[in-house]
Amino acid sequence: DAMVIQNPRYQVTQFGKPVTLSCSQTLNHNVMYWYQQKSSQAPKLLFHYYDKDFNNEADTPDNFQSRRPNTSFCFLDIRSPGLGDTAMYLCATSRAGAGNIQYFGAGTRLSVL
Amino acid sequence: GESVGLHLPTLSVQEGDNSIINCAYSNSASDYFIWYKQESGKGPQFIIDIRSNMDKRQGQRVTVLLNKTVKHLSLQIAATQPGDSAVYFCAETYGGSNYKLTFGKGTLLTVNP
Numbered sequence: 001d002a003m004v005i006q007n008p009r010y011q012v013t014q015f016g017k018p019v020t021l022s023c024s025q026t027l028n029h030n031v032m033y034w035y036q037q038k039s040s041q042a043p044k045l046l047f048h049y050y051d052k053d054f055n056n057e058a059d060t061p062d063n064f065q066s067r068r069p070n071t072s073f074c075f076l077d078i079r080s081p082g083l084g085d086t087a088m089y090l091c092a093t094s095r096a097g098a099g100n101i102q103y104f105g106a107g108t109r110l111s112v113l
Numbered sequence: 114g115e116s117v118g119l120h121l122p123t124l125s126v127q128e129g130d131n132s133i134i135n136c137a138y139s140n141s142a143s144d145y146f147i148w149y150k151q152e153s154g155k156g157p158q159f160i161i162d163i164r165s166n167m168d169k170r171q172g173q174r175v176t177v178l179l180n181k182t183v184k185h186l187s188l189q190i191a192a193t194q195p196g197d198s199a200v201y202f203c204a205e206t207y208g209g210s211n212y213k214l215t216f217g218k219g220t221l222l223t224v225n226p
Contacts, residue, residue, distance in 0.1 A: 031212055040121050042202055042216035043157065090156050094212060101147060102214060104156035
């Protein structure tokens, strides 16, 4: 059974039209991450939540926001998608502490037209 | 920082052969390492991990070797199967990184029947 679930699997949006991607987890992990992965590249961390504490990466554009209403759910909001935001978006979870594995969802493939 | 390129390193092997995938990591303070397998259109899947107090760890058909002196990590896959075809990423982290992973560039493994 899937433990980190991302919806939708595929999303097409128009340039500038806001979009929200969702992630839910059944692992009861207190850390949740959002990554952006472009073709033939490694995942790039956008931000993460440690419990309710939000931690933004320094180079994450302001266009990207996140919400975590409870332990199980986390959302990625892209306020005004640009063509360069076309990518796979991956959600991951882990227990806090060094040496804990991050478990990934299947990803949402976003296309901005 | 990690380098980003449009072309992944590739490794092509015959079914049944052993595969060795290499990874050079950048941070001498890293104390925990993970190998992930990512099949096309899917999220990264945990394969095996190793802590810096070890130099070898074995799983089912996979072995990870760690050489801290030269900051090198390798993943050995025994009797490679067509289902092993995927992109393999190494990832590093350390206690002071706030649980964040730094991914390597990735290697595309192709298994020929």
